[in-house]
Amino acid sequence: MTQNLYRLIYLSQNTILGSNENVHKEIEQILTISRQRNAASGITGALMFNQECFAQVLEGMHDDIQETFERIQCDPRHGDVVVLDFEPVDARRFSQWSMGYIGYDTLASKEFTQIQLATGFDVKQLSGERIYDLLHVHLYAAEKAGSNLEKIA
Amino acid sequence: MIYNSLHQSAIGEHKINNRQSQRSAMNFTAIDSSCGLAWVDTAGKIISANPAFLNLLALPPDVADKTLFDLTTPLNGSAPDLLRQAIAGQHTKTIKLTSTVDNKTLHVHVITCNQEQRLIIVESLSSSNFSQSVINHQAQNHSPVPLANRGMLNECIANWKPDESGAASLAMIMIGLDRFKKINETLGHDAGDQLLKFAAQRLLRIVRSDDFVAHFSGDQFVVLQINQNQPVAATAMAERIIGLLKRPFLINGQQANISASIGLAILHQDTGSSGDLIKHAELALYDAKHNARGSYRLYEQSLQENAGEQHDLEVGLRRALFLQEFTLFYQAQVRMQDRKIVGFEALIRWEKPGAGIISPVRLIPLAKETGEIHEIGKWVLHTACREATTWPEDIKIAVNVSPVQFENGNLKQIVQAALSASSLAPQRLELEITEGLLIKNVANALEQLKEIQALGVSVAMDDFGTGYSSLNYLSSFPFSKIKIDQSFVHRMQIDKSRTLIKAVITLGSALGIKTLAEGVETEEQFEYLAHNGCMEIQGYLISKPVPAEQIQALIS
Ligand SMILES: Cc1cc2nc3c(=O)[nH]c(=O)nc-3n(C[C@H](O)[C@H](O)[C@H](O)COP(=O)(O)O)c2cc1C
Numbered sequence: 269m270t271q272n273l274y275r276l277i278y279l280s281q282n283t284i285l286g287s288n289e290n291v292h293k294e295i296e297q298i299l300t301i302s303r304q305r306n307a308a309s310g311i312t313g314a315l316m317f318n319q320e321c322f323a324q325v326l327e328g329m330h331d332d333i334q335e336t337f338e339r340i341q342c343d344p345r346h347g348d349v350v351v352l353d354f355e356p357v358d359a360r361r362f363s364q365w366s367m368g369y370i371g372y373d374t375l376a377s378k379e380f381t382q383i384q385l386a387t388g389f390d391v392k393q394l395s396g397e398r399i400y401d402l403l404h405v406h407l408y409a410a411e412k413a414g415s416n417l418e419k420i421a
Numbered sequence: 422m423i424y425n426s427l428h429q430s431a432i433g434e435h436k437i438n439n440r441q442s443q444r445s446a447m448n449f450t451a452i453d454s455s456c457g458l459a460w461v462d463t464a465g466k467i468i469s470a471n472p473a474f475l476n477l478l479a480l481p482p483d484v485a486d487k488t489l490f491d492l493t494t495p496l497n498g499s500a501p502d503l504l505r506q507a508i509a510g511q512h513t514k515t516i517k518l519t520s521t522v523d524n525k526t527l528h529v530h531v532i533t534c535n536q537e538q539r540l541i542i543v544e545s546l547s548s549s550n551f552s553q554s555v556i557n558h559q560a561q562n563h564s565p566v567p568l569a570n571r572g573m574l575n576e577c578i579a580n581w582k583p584d585e586s587g588a589a590s591l592a593m594i595m596i597g598l599d600r601f602k603k604i605n606e607t608l609g610h611d612a613g614d615q616l617l618k619f620a621a622q623r624l625l626r627i628v629r630s631d632d633f634v635a636h637f638s639g640d641q642f643v644v645l646q647i648n649q650n651q652p653v654a655a656t657a658m659a660e661r662i663i664g665l666l667k668r669p670f671l672i673n674g675q676q677a678n679i680s681a682s683i684g685l686a687i688l689h690q691d692t693g694s695s696g697d698l699i700k701h702a703e704l705a706l707y708d709a710k711h712n713a714r715g716s717y718r719l720y721e722q723s724l725q726e727n728a729g730e731q732h733d734l735e736v737g738l739r740r741a742l743f744l745q746e747f748t749l750f751y752q753a754q755v756r757m758q759d760r761k762i763v764g765f766e767a768l769i770r771w772e773k774p775g776a777g778i779i780s781p782v783r784l785i786p787l788a789k790e791t792g793e794i795h796e797i798g799k800w801v802l803h804t805a806c807r808e809a810t811t812w813p814e815d816i817k818i819a820v821n822v823s824p825v826q827f828e829n830g831n832l833k834q835i836v837q838a839a840l841s842a843s844s845l846a847p848q849r850l851e852l853e854i855t856e857g858l859l860i861k862n863v864a865n866a867l868e869q870l871k872e873i874q875a876l877g878v879s880v881a882m883d884d885f886g887t888g889y890s891s892l893n894y895l896s897s898f899p900f901s902k903i904k905i906d907q908s909f910v911h912r913m914q915i916d917k918s919r920t921l922i923k924a925v926i927t928l929g930s931a932l933g934i935k936t937l938a939e940g941v942e943t944e945e946q947f948e949y950l951a952h953n954g955c956m957e958i959q960g961y962l963i964s965k966p967v968p969a970e971q972i973q974a975l976i977s
Binding site: 272274276330333334337338339341342347349350351354355356 | 619622623626627664665668669670671672674675676
């Protein structure tokens with residue numbers, strides 16, 4: 269069972285302090301290491317950031333997600349991690365991104381904020397599926413529009 | 422600091438790149454043991470070693486600036502490679518070598534104590550007297566947790582010294598995982614082991630490189646902080662650890678959530694001697710768990726007194742039966758259609774002289790822990806049956822039995838004895854069991870339940886919805902009743918609770934099992950339940966639990 273394809277969707281609170289530049293620098297670092305490490309362990313996914321929160325999707329083999337998530341869990345740059353979904357899936361939907369990124373001034377991020385407002389920031393009411401779709405749709409849209417995903421939006 | 426002047430020459434001065442590594446947890450140079458002991462970094466560079474280590478591995482007295490691998494090349498075959506892997510890894514490993522000195526077999530245990538350093542213990546099999554059983558247990562019975570164990574923790578405490586700058590403090594952070602037993606029971610021991618391993622790795626990730634991390638026992642870990650600014654450092658670390666272990670774990674395709682409680686004890690701050698550190702940290706941990714899981718507690722003298730109180734309670738409990746301090750209260754169960762009382766649930770009450778009423782929430786776990794539950798359970802059955810004989814014949818008596826009472830395999834005999842001593846018709850007795858009973862040793866529990874049922878006694882499923890896999894259990898045994906847990910009734914304004922209540926009622930009627938809702942307090946709740954086909958209720962709306970003397974008044 270542990271050799272199956274899984275997907276993980278979680279939310280967390282940003283705890284990076286300081287100026288916008290500082291936040292960006294940290295996120296850039298997170299993305300660099302993520303792309304490197306995820307590629308090495310066969311993980312694909314996307315990260316979204318909207319000043320307060322991170323939302324992330326990870327796809328990969330059960331044990332690889334487990335291992336990566338344990339590393340992410342210990343990262344002091346965020347807190348209050350809430351897992352929305354962890355379940356087996358038939359196929360990857362983010363296969364071309366070892367870690368796609370959607371930054372805070374994008375449409376998707378604003379939509380994410382809207383969803384949060386609508387649920388009164390009660391994470392238990394947030395649906396993993398919705399976040400999943402949001403990330404998916406916007407990553408594809410951004411790619412079609414030719415924006416450079418390797419950069420911070 | 423790790424080197425005392427005597428041994429500075431033995432090891433020589435060498436630079437260690439990572440400044441933090443200099444503050445190592447222990448200095449081995451003075452340890453006169455037949456076992457070899459050494460700290461190395463993950464590259465194999467020797468930080469501190471005792472004379473036996475140098476002897477057993479035939480190393481020169483001056484190991485300055487050398488790694489173990491530079492020095493042990495004369496060792497046979499694949500040994501250096503194995504050693505290199507073990508030191509670079511994060512798991513406790515034992516490697517067998519043949520000594521180049523006397524051809525004896527050497528066991529080399531490589532133990533991860535923090536991220537950057539490894540503890541190596543070398544024993545020659547003919548002379549193994551260093552806590553070998555401890556190491557065996559850890560390394561060979563493949564402990565799930567790649568950490569130092571209790572024996573090594575004791576060594577570390579015993580060898581603690583102030584550092585060069587005179588900083589002298591030792592703080593023990595004892596971490597207990599809450600609800601760990603539940604994970605073991607529900608997800609299996611395999612999952613439990615994985616969880617311990619991940620918890621250990623999380624700890625290793627956040628401690629300083631000079632902290633010492635050990636697996637203390639089953640679900641307990643210890644972090645030892647050496648010569649840091651206390652209690653600031655310990656409380657800050659405790660907060661971090663609690664936050665970190667609260668985060669979800671992903672295990673066997675599922676999310677598992679636990680929390681950690683922490684006890685802190687600090688040398689020279691209420692704890693006088695290092696020998697008391699463990700005891701005091703345990704007391705503080707106990708107190709933390711008791712007050713609020715997921716919190717930490719710094720040891721102080723008054724905890725000792727509280728521990729005394731707990732002890733009094735335990736002793737008191739052993740005497741309570743003999744001193745007739747228990748009584749039974751009864752809570753009415755009514756039929757919905759006409760609110761007629763059809764039964765009573767017997768609830769135990771302990772009035773301890775000088776301490777007032779001890780809540781069942783405290784009493785039952787303590788009774789389980791001390792084993793007193795068997796005698797108490799017997800008394801409850803006998804008393805309830807006897808008192809019920811004075812009620813009208815169409816009123817049943819419900820008695821709770823705990824899973825522990827099934828362990829001796831003689832519950833049927835006890836029930837039979839209670840029935841014949843009281844001459845109560847078996848059809849009037851109902852046992853209430855919880856889902857927990859059917860988690861361990863299901864076959865045996867079902868067997869016993871069937872024998873009891875064959876006596877004519879009925880069996881109800883209590884607290885339904887609070888445990889796991891309840892649905893399976895419902896079809897595995899002909900229960901006479903499902904009791905919907907009061908937490909669902911109390912949260913009835915929430916959609917989910919209502920859905921669950923409806924589902925249980927539907928399920929009950931499909932399976933031909935009566936449903937009873939507990940904790941009904943308002944007419945609205947009553948109406949909703951009645952409307953949806955629930956058959957019986959129990960709760961303050963009808964009556965609170967009353968002593969036996971008040972039952973006649975309730976019935977008439
Ligand atoms: C919101 C967030 C998302 C992250 N996502 C990943 C990821 O997908 N993959 C990854 O390897 N590291 C990720 N990291 C970084 C890890 O937490 C960690 O810093 C990194 O894996 C290096 O771990 P190590 O220093 O223990 O080797 C993320 C960090 C944050 C704060």
